Amino acid sequence: MILAKKVRLYPTKEQEQKLWQSVGTARFIYNYTLAKQEENYKNGGKFISDGIIRKELTQLKKSELLWLNEVSNNVTKQAVKDACNAYKRFFKSLANRPKFKSKKKSNHSFYNDSIKLKVKEKKVLIEKVGWIKTNEQIPICKYNNPRITHDNKYWYISVGIEVNKKQEKLTDISLGIDLGLKDLAICSDGKVFKNINKTKKVKNLEKKLRQKQRQISRKYEMNKTKKEGGRRCQFIKTKNIEKLEETTRLIHRKLSNIRNNYLHQITTSIVKTKPYRIVIEDLNVIGMMKNKHLSNSVRKQCFHKFRQYITYKSELNGIELIVANRFYPSSKTCSQCGSIKKNLKLKDRIYRCPHCGAIIDRDLNAAINLSMYKLA
Incomplete structure (x- = not known):
């Protein structure tokens, strides 16, 4: 490997x-x-x-x-x-x-x-x-x-x-992982990994980034000049604008490193539990990005990177990684009786089964269903 x-x-x-x-x-x-x-x-x-x-x-x-x-x-x-x-x-x-x-x-x-x-x-x-x-x-x-x-x-x-693959003793646990926006990852064993984009540190950095971007925009507007004989405007870049642009690049870099480091920490801690297999869902990220209300939140979660890291770390530790079918109803299926609730909406954060009366967190229910994916 x-x-x-x-x-x-x-x-x-x-x-x-x-x-x-x-x-x-x-x-x-x-x-x-x-x-x-x-x-x-x-x-x-x-x-x-x-x-x-x-x-x-x-x-x-x-x-x-x-x-x-x-x-x-x-x-x-x-x-x-x-x-x-x-x-x-x-x-x-x-x-x-x-x-x-x-x-x-x-x-x-x-x-x-x-x-x-x-x-x-x-x-x-x-x-x-x-x-x-x-x-x-x-x-x-x-x-x-x-x-x-x-x-x-x-x-x-x-x-x-x-690098040689590690040969470690694995447990008999099948671990399901449900990815989301409220929390980044919810495991079937009850572990919840929070959304780092909601922390104070990241929010302050994003606020600082917006301020610097507005400053750059204002300075460009102040320095714009109209071309002779035409309607188009010419934007003059000054040394102050270059300094501000350099600052924004460094903030982008810091945010990227924070998210990347958090993903590495999460995936390493999941692999360290040594389940014999890990089941994740095949998310339609391109389709999710089309929703203008959620696209920015989806981009910040870095679902593709999470899948990339968990894939190579599972392979290195000899853990089987299974990607569930995109149309598998993990959220709509009851983890206790197996009935499917077709009218489940995105705003329903608590799953209430109309057949057996089970009440469970929606994301945990999905993670448990993924852990039982294609098991006899």
Whole structure:
């Protein structure tokens, strides 16, 4: 099993400049490849293989794109491969249509060749950048897919490392987990993991973020000027606006880290109970996001990440993970008599069974039903 190891980098100013250059190159080549594929498809041509595009770029390096020689050749190679794979996945209906990467919104990352990646005591060698200090020692072994990323504050290197699965004694408990908005996760054993977005710390950060965004909006309005002979306005970006935008990026980063850390804590504590199987529901998150009243709350809960973390942690610990059918009526079924209450509404937080008279919390009832999913 391959697990990711993420280590922080401490580059010098010169090295940081080279890292940003590699990030910009990866984005440019990705967009160039995507534009080639789009144009070719509109003209009725077949899919262009990554080898043909790489040959074109090799010729362009000698004439028009001389600056590509300042960056590692593996950055351009992998960017072409990533764009071609994204385009293939779209036509196989495995992913959405690939979009062009924006300088502001896209993730800042690039690929480093695993063969040319060298490691010694708290240092790592990145091609055409040099030896960079790290906060901890990276284990010396065979690496998979090394990526250098920037999270709006620090630089990191992520590598995939082969890890052996744990062989632990599991209990005879089948654990059902119901995900929701009131509480993040409700387990069939009675454990409730609260919604971290309702805590004071997160609410204060979100309030601060809204204030900073309003300040940016007001400053843009103050600095806008009309173009000569036209109705369109031109917005002038000042140093104060740049500082405020940097502050908002750091708040976004902090909120993301808080939610991510909470998900790791929850999934680890669930796996530590050592059930022989875990049952979760297959949520239609895209459909839930269409509800304008709930879309923001659904986005903040990060249901996809929860499923991602519980999946790999279950596999690592030898626990069977079962994803219940999307149309399985876990909330409408009575966990005591098995009858289905068809007229159950979203606002009904207490489940009252009309047949056996059972009264139970709606989410706990769903979690118990999931724990019994496909059991004889």
